[in-house]
Amino acid sequence: MRRYLLGRLLQTLVVVFLVTTASFVLVHLAPGDPFALEDPRASAEVRARWRAEFGLDRPLPEQYVRYLGNVARGNLGWSISHQRPVAHAIADALPRTLLLVGVGGALALLGGIALGVYQSLRRGSPVERVVSGATLVAYSLPDFWVAIVLLLVFANWIPVFPAGGVVDPVMHDYLSFGGRIADRLHHLVLPAATLALIAAAGIARYQRTALLEVLGADFLRTARAKGLPERRVVLRHALRNALLPVITLAGLMIPALFGGAVFVEKVFSWNGMGLLAVNAIAARDYPLVTASVAMGGIVVAVGSLVADLLYAVADPRLREGSA
């Protein structure tokens, strides 16, 4: 187990390193000057600072080393469109994305597992068939479209939820503590539901297959022969085994969730990393674009590492070696 942990940690570090390097490469490959020396939005003192920090007139390898050093120190450059350090913009946006993905992912996992279990247990019943069909359709929906439809329906035609934003732009600061929490939750519902809907459908399908497979296993026959009640056989013996592949899937879904978050943030004007990146692209703010994309990649890598660790804890076969 320890070896496995170290291996995964190493792998994550390598990914982080690759992503950082890739963003450096991208910035310098971009057409036009990456640090936009001609860009009127960058004042003279900003350019001077850049030249000093990033060594823009030095040879490329040296720039690279400086870049790495800067990144390690948390200096990711200056955002032209926001007129402040990139690192600050990211630091503001990242928690909001984490909140969205965290809540959406948790909902997806719970809902998806429950749905998957239901589908495999009630297999063949007319209700299950409908549910399975609906799950298939849900799984096929593009996230940004679901977001748009939900927005249209629940924020416009039946105005139940706000049309976007993380908090109410006007009222939020005047609300009580409880009111502010409620306001945040109110704004969180639609975006999180969008993410959760599609992810849950995917998880449900996978869980259904996994559970169906386990249901045919020999050790369940043993459990029944021991005189265990059917409910215990399924919920404790079967499910415990069927959950394992789903945890792996959940881990694998983390990249997909973050990918989907980009679109959801755009539709709901949720000021997270995704929206930051998208706006930065439109504004041709290259340092911000590459930094936010790179940061997204790093977050995903770390998330996957955590998921893998959780799986290793859950599956006893991975914990110690086999006899």
Next chain:
Amino acid sequence: MTDPLLEVEDLHTYFYSENGVARSVDGVSFTVGRGETVGLVGESGSGKSVTALSLLRLIRAPGRIEPGSRVRFEGKDLLALSEEEMRRMRGNRVAMIFQEPMTALNPVFTVGEQIAEVSRIHEGTSRRDAWKRAIEMLELVGIPAPEQRAKEYPHQLSGGMRQRVVIAMALVMNPALVIADEPTTALDVTIQAQILELLAELQQRTGMSILLITHDLGVVAETCSRVLVMYGGEIVEEAPVGVTFASAHHPYSEGLLGAMPRVGGEQERLATIPGTVPAPTNWPTGCRFHDRCPYAWERCAQEHPPLYQIGVGHVSRCHLADEPGRRDRRHPPLVEAVAGPGGVAQGSPPGERDNVKDRKALS
């Protein structure tokens, strides 16, 4: 004689599918007495495992124990019990040991937990007490350092140890009957012997009865007092073990004995029974063994033989009991005549068939 522990009467278990009805168990009756070890012998496809599962009512759709079957255990008809009452019998008064210990154990729970579970479910014992009992059971089945072992997972144990765990699980509640379905087939020969010894010892100690299901006559010789031979979903011979090995009556039993490898003694080749086991969806008419039998005659193809009494506690489902003279007239069985020696019926490509004809014409 005291009441038998288990009385199976006319058990029929059928499986329904689009390919037809598979009559896997087609009228099986036998008894198991208290403290007895009875062997149920047959090849795969004979219906022996299905019989075992039927006794515990572990047959699921599309299989079904047909009405008219009766399984009386400790005086109660198991087939008439409610599902809940039956559940309380399983693992408690009747227990089962399966063939493949690796797949029989749940890989995500420790062996201790899996054993403890039995007493917690049936007796409601506390966690701690159940765990203690589990350790006792592990000791009983001869696993060294049971306190440590109990905390281990199935994949950490060897095959023989896993099977001991399975036996421990079965014996927690001191059942009166243990059904062992090929308990040693998946194990090495040396471990096999150990497991059989263990079972015998445990039987001495607890007085439980064992229904041992196997295809291996060697195992039967070691452990059983009475032997039931199954073929084609039916019992074709029943006899005390000594009689079975010394003077088996049914041609199929003969065939099985002839096919047994024996250490020492001269033997040129292992005799095989030509042909293959028929499919339960399509049992042959008359005697189900007739097309593979070296003694069969017309009656055998038409008339389904009943169980004839041969001696004390010895019955055989064979018309030879009625016409013993026929035993002198051995001949190649029907399957060989149709398909050639080796007996496996196959369609041969046209070219080959011509060769055979030519050869015959030449000879």
Next chain:
Amino acid sequence: MSAPSDALPAAGLWHRLWRQRRARIALMVLATLALLALLAPVIAPYEPTAQRDIIGMKSQPPSLAHPFGTDQFSRDVLSRMLHGARISLSVAVLAVLLSATVGTAYGAIAGYRGGRLDAVMMRLLDGLLAIPRVLLLLGILGVWPMVSLPVLILLLGGTGWFGVSRLVRAEVMAVARRDHVTAARALGAPDHRLLLRHILPNAITPVLVAAALGVGGVVVLEAGLSYLGVGVRPPHASWGNIIQDGSTDLYLRWWMSLFPGLAIVITVLACNVVADALRDAADPRHLPRAND
């Protein structure tokens, strides 16, 4: 999931696929879409870029003359969707072809060679798989806004092969151990022949499943990227950028979000159904059983 080498070879695959009713329906839906896309220039009621009445026809909701309405540039949405179908579908198919080819090659080499080479290739793959495809594409397209369609296809295809290669590697490793391969090798067949003629044809099924899923996936991905403004650029129409055009006034021009979205959903649904059916067709457990 069943072990890789359990899958039946591609031999009777089409047959078993066609036998499933849902597969027939899905394939016909896809064929219809493809046909519509192909015939777009002929059947579209208007030119996709035609602005026949710039003032009067602006942002009209669906009507008889314009079944899917018009956009803010007075262009007929239905015609744009038909032409958009050409782009969206062909981009998806070509990108998937690319991913499938690259992925199969990568996986086959890794799986066949094994050893150190395999370990290195897989490590690299793990690293690549960790990066969300959307972010990767955003990163690249973000600094290169003006990509042409062929480059877009290259990028989409070039980011979609990671999963396929893993699958192929597993299959190749399983098939390579089979007897018929050893026999061929004993007869002196060179590596590449073994791979191409003996191993790959048996390993092809998961690639087909992944391809079916992939087409749906790329359609969504391209639409999403176009929606964000970095995919297919105007004046080309794609389902995604029609939605993008509509997004500037979402509530007013709802038809511009609804109809292209439905088209995407139908396409992806059909692809997923085909993929499911393919998976079932390849699963030996679904064969009629001999007596157990």
